[in-house]
Amino acid sequence: MHNLAIFPIFYLPPVSYFSALQANHFEFVLEKEEHFPKQTYRNRATVHSPNGPLDLFLPVIKGSKYHTRMKDVRISYDFKWQRLHWLSLESCYRNSAYFEFYEDELAPFYHKKFEFLFDYNLELLQWIFKQLKKAPELQFTTEYMDDVPFEKDYRSKLHFKDPEFLAPAKPYYQVFEDRNGFLPNMSIVDLLFNQGPQAKNCL
Numbered sequence: 001m002h003n004l005a006i007f008p009i010f011y012l013p014p015v016s017y018f019s020a021l022q023a024n025h026f027e028f029v030l031e032k033e034e035h036f037p038k039q040t041y042r043n044r045a046t047v048h049s050p051n052g053p054l055d056l057f058l059p060v061i062k063g064s065k066y067h068t069r070m071k072d073v074r075i076s077y078d079f080k081w082q083r084l085h086w087l088s089l090e091s092c093y094r095n096s097a098y099f100e101f102y103e104d105e106l107a108p109f110y111h112k113k114f115e116f117l118f119d120y121n122l123e124l125l126q127w128i129f130k131q132l133k134k135a136p137e138l139q140f141t142t143e144y145m146d147d148v149p150f151e152k153d154y155r156s157k158l159h160f161k162d163p164e165f166l167a168p169a170k171p172y173y174q175v176f177e178d179r180n181g182f183l184p185n186m187s188i189v190d191l192l193f194n195q196g197p198q199a200k201n202c203l
Helices: 015-023 081-093 099-110 117-131 188-202
Strands: 005-007 028-030 044-049 052-057
Touching (some): 052 081, 117 188
């Protein structure tokens, strides 16, 4: 397994996530056993709103933030975050070229309740792979490995505070680019909604 790159599993991952996967020829294993880290893309996504970057936070049940394995983190439904996230996606991308193309398949993720964050992120990831015309073999860690070679370990590299992963290989048109300029490394849905089936060519 050490010859494979190891990736965390994110909520609507940023474009850099898929650029990194492509750079590794989609030969990877998904991290399932790590302790859930705070302030990462594991439960947040960034989209391009009329006012600039907008972070969408997916709440987890209190207590899940401390020494809980990623696969055991439970989603909180104390407030209607699904409705908020979907309304945000609509307001950001309703006028994009391909929002309606993906809407019917993506909307159920904001109605169905998933118990575990890992399962929710995984199903979203599988849906995204389908849209990118990718069908990688999904493998998962069975224990936490701390001796992964740096160049193969993406668990801490793909961070919103890390400038190394800010830009995709190719800029693309964004709905509010005339207002905010091009915003790099938005969620992959930004790329999908704006570029549709051609999204894979921008990675």
